[in-house]
Amino acid sequence: MQTPPRILRSSPFGGIRRLRNMGLVRRNLMALMLLLACLVGISQGDYVAVTLEDGKQYEGELIGKSADVITIKVRGRNLPIPRTRISKVEPRSSPAEEYALRREKLKDDDLNGRYKLSYWLYERGLYRLAQSELKGLRQQFPDDQRVITLAGVIEKREKLESKKSEDSSGADKSNKLPVTSGVSGSNGASYRNSSQRLTRKQLNLIRLFEIDLKLKPVVQISSKTIRKVLDEYAGDDPQLLGARNQKRFLSLRNHEQLAIIFELSQTNPEIRSLYSEVVVKTDPPALRTFRTKIHKNYVINYCGTAGCHGGSKAGKLFLFRTKPISDETVYTNFFILDSHRSAGKFDLIDRGQPKNSLLIQYGLPRSAASEAHPEVDGWQPNFRRRNDPRIKMMEDWIRSLYSKRPPNYLIKFDDLGVSRPQDTESPTNTPLGAQQ
Secondary structure, eight states: OOOOHHHHHHOHHHHHHHHHHHHHHHHHHHHHHHHHHHHTTOOTTOEEEEEETTSOEEEEEEEEEOSSEEEEEETTEEEEEEGGGEEEEEEOOOHHHHHHHHHHTSOTTOHHHHHHHHHHHHHTTOHHHHHHHHHHHHHHOTTOHHHHHHHHHHHHHHHHHHHHHHSTTOSOGGGOOOOBBTTBSSTHHHHHTOOOOOOHHHHHHHHHHTOOGGGOOOEEEOHHHHHHHHHHHGGGOGGGOHHHHHHHHHHSOHHHHHHHHHHHHHHOGGGGGGGGGEEEOSOOHHHHHIIIIIIIIIIIIIITOTTTTTSTTOTTOOOOOSSTTSHHHHHHHHHHHHHOOBSSSOOSSOSSSGGGOHHHHTTSOTTTOSSOOOOOTTOOOSOSSTTOHHHHHHHHHHHHSOTTOOGGGGOOGGGGTOOOOOOOOOOOOOOTTOOO
16 A cells, blocks of 8 residues: 555655755865865965875865865876865865975985985986986086986986876777777777786786785785896985995895886886786785676676676677686776777766766766767666765776876787777876876
């Protein structure tokens, strides 16, 4: 027997829900008012520190602010931050101003103090100021190897940054996927015609680029590989210069050594050839979330069903269904989804705008999606409403992925037994949460 509409309207539970919603609105308004108060007196071009609700902090020049987003420039890149994630915004002295204050306290013959100041500038991307300081040091202390090495490292970094600015995509075109429209035109068909999945070495590369070193993950690097690093790159980083620093490097844990190898890759991209010799033993957090919360429940049981992208009607985006919990299947399906490029505004996994990722939008009712699933027989939405908590989980997962990973994680298509894709251009987004 149905409850009469009049009784439903007078139900105390409806009133409780309204009160809860009103409380949520009040809390959001209070947070917005506090944030607006923090922004009083802060103008575009000012240097600020932005603290997120999770405690993370970013410092940079304020580029712009709107009703929804605050954008700051961090190490030359524009970083849009949703206001809903911000706890507070505070003014800071710019690195250039801080440099002037620190330099004023140092004597001209203070080699150690001025070298540390130069390294401080280098860490913050102020290469011109660092080189200016080092130029003076080289004139006064021409035989100091630390000064010579740091100047060489910065020179390499400047050349690398210059090359990146000339090629805004910053990617090796030979490894890019063809631009596709909707779910058609990706390299999925080639996968369907082959049973070959990613190898252990290839899926290990994905783990390596998605690793979170702050969690002290279990990493294995052979002594032979460590010796290669010292033999070939000791002269390219002050941290490895001299017997004492090399002894310290050898005494570090593998994940700490990996952090230094990552730093070296910024000025020596060729060191990535050693990445295949680093073994990551467990799933990084982002891949663990994909495996446990997204792959089985959504990718396999919704996107990759036998009647959809996991069977004969898959079209050109094919997902593997057999051995669904194996590393090879989980990582291969992730790789296919992540490599997919759309001719529209958004990709399947869009790291620049997670909420608009087609992996999410294609699961929404067409009336609620920013880009609706193409018209195909038998398609049904997986989500019934835009505020489904699973959507928030998936957005957070996409946001947690490493934004600066190289094209296709350095995995070559020829290794997978598929045809080499055509050269294309696709934009590179740098969302919040870049890890390395």
